[in-house]
Each structure stands twice: as structure tokens, then as C-alpha cells.
Amino acid sequence: MQLPELCIRRPVMTTLLMAAFLIFGVIAYRALPVSELPSVDFPTISVSASLPGASPETMAAAVATPLEAQFSSIAGLDNMSSVSARGATSVTLQFSLDRDIDAAAQDVQAAIAAALRKLPSEMPTPPSFRKVNPADSPIFYLAMHSDTLPLPAVNEYASTQLAQRISTIPGVAQVLIYGEQKYAVRIHADPNALAARGIGVDELHQAVASANVNQPIGNLEGAKQTFALRANGQLEDAAAYRPLIVAWKNGAPVRLDEVALVRDDVEDNRRANWIVDKNGDQRAIILAIQRQPGANTIATVGAIKAILPAFQEKLPASIQLSVFYDRSITIHESVNDVQFTLILAGCLVVLVILLFLRNLSATAIPALALPISVIGTFAAMYALGFSLDNLSLLALTLSVGFVVDDAIVMLENIVRHVEAGEKPFDAAIKGAREIGFTIVSMTLSLVAVFIPVMFMGGIIGRLLHEFAVTISAAILVSGFVSLTLTPMLASRYLRHEKREQHNKLYWLFENAFARVTTQEPLPDEPKLKRIEAGAVGLGRSG
Numbered sequence: 001m002q003l004p005e006l007c008i009r010r011p012v013m014t015t016l017l018m019a020a021f022l023i024f025g026v027i028a029y030r031a032l033p034v035s036e037l038p039s040v041d042f043p044t045i046s047v048s049a050s051l052p053g054a055s056p057e058t059m060a061a062a063v064a065t066p067l068e069a070q071f072s073s074i075a076g077l078d079n080m081s082s083v084s085a086r087g088a089t090s091v092t093l094q095f096s097l098d099r100d101i102d103a104a105a106q107d108v109q110a111a112i113a114a115a116l117r118k119l120p121s122e123m124p125t126p127p128s129f130r131k132v133n134p135a136d137s138p139i140f141y142l143a144m145h146s147d148t149l150p151l152p153a154v155n156e157y158a159s160t161q162l163a164q165r166i167s168t169i170p171g172v173a174q175v176l177i178y179g180e181q182k183y184a185v186r187i188h189a190d191p192n193a194l195a196a197r198g199i200g201v202d203e204l205h206q207a208v209a210s211a212n213v214n215q216p217i218g219n220l221e222g223a224k225q226t227f228a229l230r231a232n233g234q235l236e237d238a239a240a241y242r243p244l245i246v247a248w249k250n251g252a253p254v255r256l257d258e259v260a261l262v263r264d265d266v267e268d269n270r271r272a273n274w275i276v277d278k279n280g281d282q283r284a285i286i287l288a289i290q291r292q293p294g295a296n297t298i299a300t301v302g303a304i305k306a307i308l309p310a311f312q313e314k315l316p317a318s319i320q321l322s323v324f325y326d327r328s329i330t331i332h333e334s335v336n337d338v339q340f341t342l343i344l345a346g347c348l349v350v351l352v353i354l355l356f357l358r359n360l361s362a363t364a365i366p367a368l369a370l371p372i373s374v375i376g377t378f379a380a381m382y383a384l385g386f387s388l389d390n391l392s393l394l395a396l397t398l399s400v401g402f403v404v405d406d407a408i409v410m411l412e413n414i415v416r417h418v419e420a421g422e423k424p425f426d427a428a429i430k431g432a433r434e435i436g437f438t439i440v441s442m443t444l445s446l447v448a449v450f451i452p453v454m455f456m457g458g459i460i461g462r463l464l465h466e467f468a469v470t471i472s473a474a475i476l477v478s479g480f481v482s483l484t485l486t487p488m489l490a491s492r493y494l495r496h497e498k499r500e501q502h503n504k505l506y507w508l509f510e511n512a513f514a515r516v517t518t519q520e521p522l523p524d525e526p527k528l529k530r531i532e533a534g535a536v537g538l539g540r541s542g
Contacts, residue, residue, distance in 0.1 A: 002432070002433060002436060003436070003483050003484065004428075004429075004432030004433065004436055004483050004484065004487045005429050005432065005433065007483070007484040007485070007487060007488045008425070008428050008429055008432065008487050008488050008491045011488050011492065014484055014485060014488045017484065018372055018481070018484075018485050021372055021375065021376040021379070021477075021481075022372060022375055022376075024376075024379040025375035025376045025377070025378040025379045026375060026378075027379075028378040028379040028381065028382035028383075029375070029378040029388075031382060032296075032378065032381060032382055032386070032387055032388045033294055033295055033296040033297070033299075033387040033388070034296050034297055034298045034299070034331065034332075034335055034387065034388045034389070035296075035297050035331065035387045035388075035389045036297070036327075036330070036331045036334065036389060036390060037389050037390060037391065037463065038386070038387065038389055038391055038392070038462070038463055038465070038466040038467075039136075039293050039294055039387065040459065040462040040463060042094065042097070043076075043094070043095035043096070043097065043099045043100070043101045043104055044092065044093065044094045044095070044131070044132050045092075045093045045095075045101075045104060045105060045108050045129050045130070045131055045132070046090060046091070046092050046093075046129065046130055046132050047067060047071075047090070047091040047092075047093065047108065047112070047127055047128070047129040048088070048089070048090050048091075048127065048128055048129070048130075049063050049064075049067065049088070049089045049090075049091075049119075049123065049126075049127035049128075050087055050088050050089075050123070050124065050125065051063060051087055051088075051089075051120060051122060051123050051124075052087045052124065053087060054086070054087055054120075055086060056084045056085055056086055057084075059084040059085070059086075059087070059088065059089045060082070060084040060089070062119070062120050063084070063089045063119060063120070063123075063127075064082045064084050064089045064091060066115045066118040066119055067082075067089075067091055067111075067112070067115050067119075067127065068080060068082060068091065069115070070111035070112070070114050070115040071091065071093055071108070071111050073111070074093070074095075074104070074107045074108065074111060075099075075107070076095045076096045076098075076099035076104065077093060077094075077095055078094050078095060078096050079092075079093075079094040080092070080093050080094070093108065097457075097458070097459070097462065101131055105129070105131060108129050109129070112126065112127050112129065115127075136173075136290060136291070136293070137290075137327075138176065138288035138289055138290050138327070139289060139290065139291050139297050139300065139301060139327040139328060140288075140289040140300075140301050140304055140323075140325070140326060140327065140328070141286060141287065141288050141289070141323070141324035141325040141326075142162070142286070142287040142289075142308075142321065142322070142323060142324060143275050143284045143285070143286055143287075143321075143322050143323075143324040144157065144158050144162070144284060144285045144287070144319060144320070144321050145275065145282050145283060145284035145285070145319070145320055146316075146318045146319045146320065147282075147318065148318045149316065149318050149319060151181040151266070151283055151285065152181050152182065152183035152266055154181070154284075154285050154319055155177075155180060155181040155182060155183075155266075155285050156183070157315060157319060158177060158285040158287055159177055159180065159182075159285075161311070161314075162287065162311055162321075163175040163177060163287055165307060165311065166287070166289060166304055166307070169300065169303045169304060169307070170295075170300075170303070171291055171292055171295035171296060171299065171300035171303065172289055172290070172291065172292065172295075172300060172304070173290045173291055173292040173293075173295075174289075174290050175287055175288070175289050175290075176287070176288040176289075176290065177285065177286070177287055177288075178273050178285075178286040178287075178288060179271060179272055179273025179283075179284065179285055179286055180267075180268070180271065180285065181266045181267075181268075181271075181272075181285065182266055182267045182268075183264070183266060183267075184265055184266055184267040185235070185237065185238050185241055185262065185263075185264060185265070186262075186263055186264075186265035186269075187204075187208065187241070187256070187260050187261070187262050188260055188261040188262075188263075189201060189204055189259065189260045190259055190260055190261070193258060193259040193260075194259050197247070197249050197254055197258075197259065198249065199246060199247050199249075199254065199259060203246065203247055204246055204256075204259065204260070207244065207245070207246045207247065207256075208241070208244065208246075208256070211235065211244050212234055212235050237264060238262045238263050238264045241256055241262045242255070242256055242257035242262050243255055243256070243257070244256040246259060273285070273286050275324065277322075286324060289304060294385065294387070297327065297328050297331055298328045298331065298332055300328075301326060301327070301328035302328075305323075308321065334390055335388060335389070335390070335393065338390055338393040338394060338397065339393060341397055342374070342393060342396055342397045342400065345397050345400045345401075346370055346371070346374070346400050349370065349400055349401060349404055350363065350366075350367045350370065353366055353367065353404065353408065355509065358509060361493050361494055361495050362411060362415060362494060364489075364493070365407065365411055365486055365489045365490055365493070365494070366404045366407035366408050366411060366486070368485065368489065369403065369404065369406075369407040369478065369481045369482060369485060369486055370400065370403055370404055370407075372477075372481055372485065373399075373403040373474060373477045373478035373481050374396055374399070374400070374403065374474065376477040376481070377396060377399075377470065377473050377474040377477055380470075380473040380477065381470060381473070384469060384473075386466050386469070386470060387466075389466075391463065391464070391466055391467040391470075392466050392467065392470045394467065395466075395467045395468075395470035395471035395474070396470065396471070396474060398471060399470075399471045399474035399475060399478075402446055402471075402474070402475050402478065403474055403475065403477075403478030403481075404478070405442065405478075406439050406442060406443060406478055406479050406481075406482035406483075406486075407478070407481070407482045407486045409435060409438065409439060409442065409482075410431070410432065410435055410439060410482050410483075410486045410487060410490075411486060411490060411494075413431040413432075413434060413435040414427050414428050414431035414432065414487065414490045414491075414494065415427075415490075415494065416431065417430055417431050418494060424490065424491050424492070424493075424494045424495070425491045425492075427490075427491075427494075428487045428488075428490045428491035428494070429487075429491070431487070431490075432483070432487040436483060439479055439482050439483055440479065440483075442479070443475055443476060443478070443479030446475045447472045447475055447476060450468040450471060450472050451468075453465075453467070453468035454468040454469060454472070
């Protein structure tokens with residue numbers, strides 16, 4: 001027994017099977033992540049190294065060059081670039097698309113370990129690396145500024161409170177802070193004053209470092225209790241640094257403010273961000289939120305917005321928190337436009353079927369196959385790890401014209417037997433048996449068209465892979481629905497309408513089609529009835 005005949009004889013089984021398609025499809029649709037484009041991960045690793053006080057030339061020669069020499073031997077490395085600045089070096093490694101990022105990270109770690117013996121020993125920490133995706137730009141920007149408070153105070157709220165709170169939200173990968181202004185005490189040494197007192201810069205550095213410590217110094221043990229002793233000599237601001245004794249000369253102390261200018265400042269005073277508001281340009285701290293791969297952009301941004309009112313209440317009244325950029329708005333609008341186009345295309349296809357068939361029962365059968373095929377495709381997209389984006393929805397929109405082809409071919413063959421006088425049940429079994437192989441061959445031939453796109457290489461191939469697989473899945477699901485649901489519905493709900501039962505609208509379209517095919521109008525309705533009656537009479541007399 002073939003599959004169509006089994007489904008015709010087991011209507012309850014077929015109904016439950018289609019219900020499962022709908023249920024799993026709806027559940028998958030609600031769980032699918034929403035993004036602008038398919039997630040394409042570029043195997044990219046960024047290596048960072050720091051050496052405070054070193055010039056860019058020193059960083060490039062002493063740090064970047066040994067690292068690049070080790071990285072060049074890693075397999076699958078397509079591109080390597082480095083940027084050296086004062087006290088910092090960043091090396092970006094981009095691998096081929098078929099290179100596993102985790103395996104590449106292990107090779108990078110081994111290369112860093114091999115290069116450590118060639119790096120300067122004065123580096124406070126060894127080079128570190130992290131996996132990045134240059135194509136995954138931030139999805140949400142927040143701006144914090146104040147008209148009265150200094151930027152280090154605003155930065156404290158942004159980095160230690162808001163950024164850490166946002167990082168705990170599901171779907172958030174990391175929070176980047178642009179224009180960061182961490183508080184620091186800046187000491188500008190006066191060379192003339194140091195030379196006049198016979199003090200070297202190294203002595204000044206050692207005096208400042210030894211005076212600013214926070215470390216345990218031992219335990220004080222008694223008969224019943226033990227106390228931990230700790231020397232907390234940390235200096236909090238510039239005022240605490242100024243009376244610091246740098247050295248003793250001629251029996252008198254030389255204090256820090258005598259040989260240097262000490263002031264409150266930030267760690268990097270060459271970095272700044274401005275925003276434009278109603279008061280003009282203002283310095284601000286920008287928080288850029290990146291999403292995790294495969295996360296729902298709209299849901300992630302919604303979760304971030306949900307915590308902002310509660311955080312706003314805890315901020316001082318002088319700090320303004322505002323949304324600088326929301327990428328989810330454009331994504332939501334573009335996805336909604338494509339979804340509307342998908343629904344509109346489905347409605348137009350059903351209207352075209354009704355226009356040519358002019359039979360409600362015959363039109364309802366492929367009209368049911370259309371949404372079931374599309375909704376069932378959502379389950380396949382979820383299983384494959386795809387997302388609702390412009391390309392996947394475009395694939396579903398284009399597949400609307402394909403998914404009804406199989407159902408129409410199956411339906412026309414069954415209608416042919418019904419018009420020949422057979423019962424709908426027998427006509428469905430016979431017609432499905434005749435056309436079943438044709439449906440399979442049509443489905444596979446349509447899928448074969450998109451096979452080259454599935455295996456296309458490069459970045460374009462990564463982007464179009466989801467498009468090709470989605471439209472192929474929709475075609476396969478429609479072929480299965482045409483072999484199961486369409487013949488079952490035709491066997492029970494298909495009716496042969498006699499010509500005398502048609503209305504004037506039917507004859508209007510019938511005459512229009514006759515002019516296109518035969519260039520001659522059909523006889524009017526009464527004459528046509530008499531001709532048919534005469535033909536039937538001749539057939540009986542014959």
C-alpha cells in the first residue's frame with residue numbers, strides 16, 4: 001500500500017500528523033531567534049598585550065614582532081594585522097571559514113606560550129586573547145552623562161553597576177564601554193626640581209610604589225584569639241599623594257609636591273566620547289551591548305529595556321541615562337515587512353487558484369496545504385539552528401509559489417477522475433497512485449536547483465546557506481503534504497459541480513478563458529445547456 005492510499009484510508013492518522021506539523025511549527029516559530037541576517041561566525045581571535053610606558057615603536061618591535069613570528073606558523077591563518085599604541089599592542093588573527101575557532105584558540109594559546117621567553121620581562125601580565133566576531137556589531141547603545149558630576153563618577157556607575165547588571169541578562173555576550181574615564185592620580189615629574197635635589201626618576205617611582213600598598217603582614221596570635229595584620233597604605237586621591245616623602249636630603253624631607261605636579265585625572269585622558277542633545281555637545285560614557293550568537297535580538301533588547309527604569313531610580317538625579325541607538329527597531333520593522341509580504345503572497349496565491357478553479361471545495365484543499373507547509377518549515381528551521389531573518393523569510397516568501405504546485409497537480413489528477421464519473425474516494429486512490437511518482441520527482445527536481453547554493457563557499461555562501469536550506473525544506477514539506485493531506489481531503493470533500501449550478505460570474509471568467517485559448521467565445525448559458533442535453537441524448541441513443 002502506497003503512502004497516499006494509506007492516508008486516504010486512515011483519515012484520523014493523517015489529521016493527527018498534520019496537527020503535529022502545525023503544533024511543532026508554531027512552537028518552533030515562537031522559539032526561533034530574530035535577527036537581521038543569518039549568523040555568520042568569522043573565525044577571528046584578538047590578542048592584546050600591554051607594557052605601561054612603552055612607546056608605540058617599542059611595542060611594535062619588542063612585543064608585536066615576536067608574537068607575529070609565532071602566529072605566522074598557525075595553520076589556516078588567512079590574515080594577520082597588528083596595531084601598536086603607547087603601552088598597548090593588539091594583534092588580530094583571521095582564519096579561514098572552515099577553521100574551527102576552538103582549535104584555533106588552542107593554537108594561539110600555544111603560540112603565546114612559546115613567545116613568552118622573547119617578550120620583555122617588565123610586562124605586568126602575559127598577552128591575553130579572546131574570540132571575536134567582527135560581523136556581530138552591538139545591538140544596543142546606552143549613553144550616560146551629567147552636567148554637574150565629573151566623568152569618573154559617571155564612569156563608576158556605568159562600569160561597576162549598569163554594565164555588570166546588563167551582562168547577567170540572557171542573550172548578552174559582553175558590554176563594551178566607549179570613552180571610559182576611570183579615575184586615576186596623575187603625577188607629572190619636574191626634571192629640573194629632581195636634578196636640583198639629586199633625585200632620580202627611579203627613586204621617585206619606587207617611593208610612590210612603596211607608599212601605596214595594601215597587603216597582609218602576618219598574624220598576631222594569642223592564647224584564645226588570632227588576628228590577621230594588614231597594612232593598608234592605599235592613597236585615594238591627589239591630596240593624599242602630595243605630602244608623600246620621596247627622599248631625605250640634607251636632613252630634610254623632600255615631598256612629592258615639591259618635585260612633581262600631582263592632580264586628579266583619569267587613566268586615559270586622550271580618549272573621549274561626545275553626544276549631541278538639546279544642550280549641544282556633551283561628554284558621555286557609551287555602553288555598547290553585544291548579543292550572544294543565536295540569541296533573539298528583539299527579546300534581548302526587550303530584557304535590557306525592562307531593567308532600565310529600576311536602575312534609573314537608583315542613579316543620582318544629576319546623571320542622565322538615555323538610549324543612544326536601538327538596533328532592534330530596524331530589525332523588527334524589516335522582519336514585520338517580510339512577514340506581511342509572506343502573508344500577502346499566500347493570499348494572492350489562493351485567489352489565483354480560486355480564479356482558475358472556480359470551485360470552493362477544490363480551492364480549499366491547496367489553500368490548507370499552503371499554511372501547513374510554511375508552518376511545518378519553522379520546525380525544520382528550529383532543528384537546524386536557523387533564525388527568523390530577512391533571508392530565511394525571503395526563502396519562505398519565494399516558496400509560496402512552489403508549495404502549492406504539488407497540491408495542485410495532485411488535485412487536478414483526482415478531479416479528472418471525478419469528472420469522468422468516479423466516486424471521490426475511488427478517484428483519490430486512483431489519481432494519487434498515478435501521480436505519486438510525479439510529485440516526488442517534481443519535489444526532488446526543485447530541491448536540486450538549490451543544491452549548488454547550499455554548498456557555495458566563502459562569506460556569500462555562508463549567508464545564502466540558510467536561504468537555500470529553508471526553501472528546500474519548505475519544498476520537501478509541501479511534497480509530503482501533497483502526498484498525504486491533499487488526497488485525503490479530496491476523497492472526502494471534493495464535489496463535482498454541474499455546469500447548470502454555476503453562477504454568472506463563473507460564465508464571465510469561462511468566456512474570458514475561452515477567448516484566450518480558442519479565440520472564440522463560448523455559447524451563452526441557455527444554448528450551452530441545450531447542447532449538453534442533446535449530447536447526452538445522442539450518447540444514450542448511440
